Amino acid sequence: xxxxTAVTARGxxxxxxxxxxxxxxxxxxxxxxxxxxxxxNRPERVNARTxxxxxxxxxxxxxxxxxxxxxxxxGHTSSIGLVLPDVTxxxxxxxxxxxxxxxxxxxxxxxxxxxGDAPEREQGYFTMLVEQRAVGAVVVPLSADPTRLTxxxxxxxxxxxxxxxxxxxxxxxxxxxxxxxxxxxxxHLLGCGARDIVVVNGERSIRQCTDRYQGARQAVRTRREAxxxxxxxxxxxxxxxxxxxxxxxDLPDGVxxxxxxxxxxxxxxxxxxxxxxxxxxxxxxxxxxxxxSFVGTTLTTVRQPVEDLxxxxxxxxxxxxxxxxxxxxxxxxxxPGLVLRDSTLSLAAG
Amino acid sequence: xxxxTAVTARGxxxxxxxxxxxxxxxxxxxxxxxxxxxxxNRPERVNARTxxxxxxxxxxxxxxxxxxxxxxxxGHTSSIGLVLPDVTxxxxxxxxxxxxxxxxxxxxxxxxxxxGDAPEREQGYFTMLVEQRAVGAVVVPLSADPTRLTxxxxxxxxxxxxxxxxxxxxxxxxxxxxxxxxxxxxxHLLGCGARDIVVVNGERSIRQCTDRYQGARQAVRTRREAxxxxxxxxxxxxxxxxxxxxxxxDLPDGVxxxxxxxxxxxxxxxxxxxxxxxxxxxxxxxxxxxxxSFVGTTLTTVRQPVEDLxxxxxxxxxxxxxxxxxxxxxxxxxxPGLVLRDSTLSLAAG
DNA sequence: CCACCGGCAAAAAACGTTTTAGTCACCGCC
DNA sequence: GGCGGTGACTAAAACGTTTTTTGCCGGTGG
Numbered sequence: 001x002x003x004x005t006a007v008t009a010r011g012x013x014x015x016x017x018x019x020x021x022x023x024x025x026x027x028x029x030x031x032x033x034x035x036x037x038x039x040x041n042r043p044e045r046v047n048a049r050t051x052x053x054x055x056x057x058x059x060x061x062x063x064x065x066x067x068x069x070x071x072x073x074x075g076h077t078s079s080i081g082l083v084l085p086d087v088t089x090x091x092x093x094x095x096x097x098x099x100x101x102x103x104x105x106x107x108x109x110x111x112x113x114x115x116g117d118a119p120e121r122e123q124g125y126f127t128m129l130v131e132q133r134a135v136g137a138v139v140v141p142l143s144a145d146p147t148r149l150t151x152x153x154x155x156x157x158x159x160x161x162x163x164x165x166x167x168x169x170x171x172x173x174x175x176x177x178x179x180x181x182x183x184x185x186x187x188h189l190l191g192c193g194a195r196d197i198v199v200v201n202g203e204r205s206i207r208q209c210t211d212r213y214q215g216a217r218q219a220v221r222t223r224r225e226a227x228x229x230x231x232x233x234x235x236x237x238x239x240x241x242x243x244x245x246x247x248x249x250d251l252p253d254g255v256x257x258x259x260x261x262x263x264x265x266x267x268x269x270x271x272x273x274x275x276x277x278x279x280x281x282x283x284x285x286x287x288x289x290x291x292x293s294f295v296g297t298t299l300t301t302v303r304q305p306v307e308d309l310x311x312x313x314x315x316x317x318x319x320x321x322x323x324x325x326x327x328x329x330x331x332x333x334x335x336p337g338l339v340l341r342d343s344t345l346s347l348a349a350g
Numbered sequence: 351x352x353x354x355t356a357v358t359a360r361g362x363x364x365x366x367x368x369x370x371x372x373x374x375x376x377x378x379x380x381x382x383x384x385x386x387x388x389x390x391n392r393p394e395r396v397n398a399r400t401x402x403x404x405x406x407x408x409x410x411x412x413x414x415x416x417x418x419x420x421x422x423x424x425g426h427t428s429s430i431g432l433v434l435p436d437v438t439x440x441x442x443x444x445x446x447x448x449x450x451x452x453x454x455x456x457x458x459x460x461x462x463x464x465x466g467d468a469p470e471r472e473q474g475y476f477t478m479l480v481e482q483r484a485v486g487a488v489v490v491p492l493s494a495d496p497t498r499l500t501x502x503x504x505x506x507x508x509x510x511x512x513x514x515x516x517x518x519x520x521x522x523x524x525x526x527x528x529x530x531x532x533x534x535x536x537x538h539l540l541g542c543g544a545r546d547i548v549v550v551n552g553e554r555s556i557r558q559c560t561d562r563y564q565g566a567r568q569a570v571r572t573r574r575e576a577x578x579x580x581x582x583x584x585x586x587x588x589x590x591x592x593x594x595x596x597x598x599x600d601l602p603d604g605v606x607x608x609x610x611x612x613x614x615x616x617x618x619x620x621x622x623x624x625x626x627x628x629x630x631x632x633x634x635x636x637x638x639x640x641x642x643s644f645v646g647t648t649l650t651t652v653r654q655p656v657e658d659l660x661x662x663x664x665x666x667x668x669x670x671x672x673x674x675x676x677x678x679x680x681x682x683x684x685x686p687g688l689v690l691r692d693s694t695l696s697l698a699a700g
Numbered sequence: 701c702c703a704c705c706g707g708c709a710a711a712a713a714a715c716g717t718t719t720t721a722g723t724c725a726c727c728g729c730c
Numbered sequence: 731g732g733c734g735g736t737g738a739c740t741a742a743a744a745c746g747t748t749t750t751t752t753g754c755c756g757g758t759g760g
Contacts, residue, residue: 019505045708064481066422067482072715073749087446093438094438096437096464097466109478111461155369294645371716373716395739420718422717422746
């Protein structure tokens, strides 16, 4: 799709005014270059009156330091990488938002690396980050294989893994507690009176899926009379959710879908069969995607503090970058929460 | 939500091996520093055999040039800014993806600036970009007021506006042709047999909304017997879509909602009233959000080539950066397309 | 009166490149 | 044999900072 061009015009660029150097500021303030630098970086070392004069000059000339030059001298830049599979996926987008917020607060630039499910591109970004002398990176790696990350590691670029566990001696990581998530989901179903519960799950090979199921089992064990079943969908999509709804033989009274797409599909499938949600079957989803509040009967679901993940990742990274010696690696795990909507009876909360 | 810490460990960082400098390469290859530089930047100037030797040394030492130092000398970096209101919004996320792809292809780093609807933060990012000496920026500005962008402009940082028109003499811009979008949406309704059509629109102050309505009018004018009405929603949300469905007095036979949220809500509201989509009323949405394929009856909608927007923006920006003198500003407009789903009868396509 | 010190400020040496202006050897030509 | 040219390389000067070292000056304790 080449697009059409509406209007064009020669670029009449303004005269590109050369930005002020530190030297100019020094001259304007009648001090030496080093004094200016000191005012900017260690104000306590310089006399208040002089500092004042220098600051005036800075303002007058609209001086901004050249980070390249500074980085050259100090050996570190102020940019960090964020590499993730797909910005378009709302889960990762939320991580990105959290990371962007934190980076902004700390004055770092966040360079967005969209690996797009292509391992070679992920690798390409890694080398770009070492080229750029990025000071660290938050990464949601494409595969669990940790050797892929060695290139960064051995170049001395600190890493924080997001949404993937990491042996804590290797570095920091942030993730959501999926066991707890599964537990609160099923606890809620039990609290709403459900006793015959089915987990509609994704592939067993996905860590998140087995964790959520494990949490569900923990919850069920607390109730003598409750039973737990499981159905595994090939893919975690709306379509498979519908299919599973059609295939359910004896209807359970509660269903925990380990993702909101499955849950949405399931609800639709049940509706087609004339089964009412939540009167006949109560449903809990997982993820609190946009879709959860849009489907026919809005979904009770488990919400993950994803922005917090991104934010924490950046902050842990910067701690490592700035503290260096005293930094202790940490695998921080966040607690999910429950969002109550129409697909459960909500007799009890939690 | 503080999160809990599972495991911690002292950071046993690998000895931070100082990266090789160009000087080391020169020594290893037995040539001067400038020769190495020439091999890397203007290979034609140096003897093939020498170049070979240098390249071997580069590989052996795993040398990567220091962009800060290079930028210091050459005066330009290789990073560009992408500032947008919200990465989490799928429209902007798709722009980001396109931009990231293009930036990656051209070897530029894309720094993500999430302005989050806060004008002062947007401004903060602008100054960050000039500090960082970014070579240019793609921006989806928060407000139409162009004076906000002057800070970048007068610092000589080229800009490409995305999703907002811009006088072409001031710079490049990319956008989607919303008039065409409105037209094809309503043309489709007409083609499906609808004659009494209502546009469910957003605030008149939003350029996109008035454009889409204008397109709708154009389409209707081609049919003598067709009539067009308009309802304006306070906000373009699912909730308002439902409300409007409830309030419709004499049902039209076709509805064009200028965004998919409205359309989804409308469908739900109609269903509550027992009105069948598409048998009684045909509905077309706009935007092809995820939601469009999830709602009860999946939505026929207008799809915008958003990734192309992002990609084109970056490419136009880099053209301006690299060509400078010969660059001609351009306001590129992309054509939307129609996605056929269940909410229209699809007697005719397009 | 001297040595020393503390508080400021300035000079100068990096940091890792790119690029300009050579240097040098060699060649062909009158 | 001198002379201009050319091809291949190098020395050295930037680029804009930060940081270490040095220097100055007035005050203070001995």
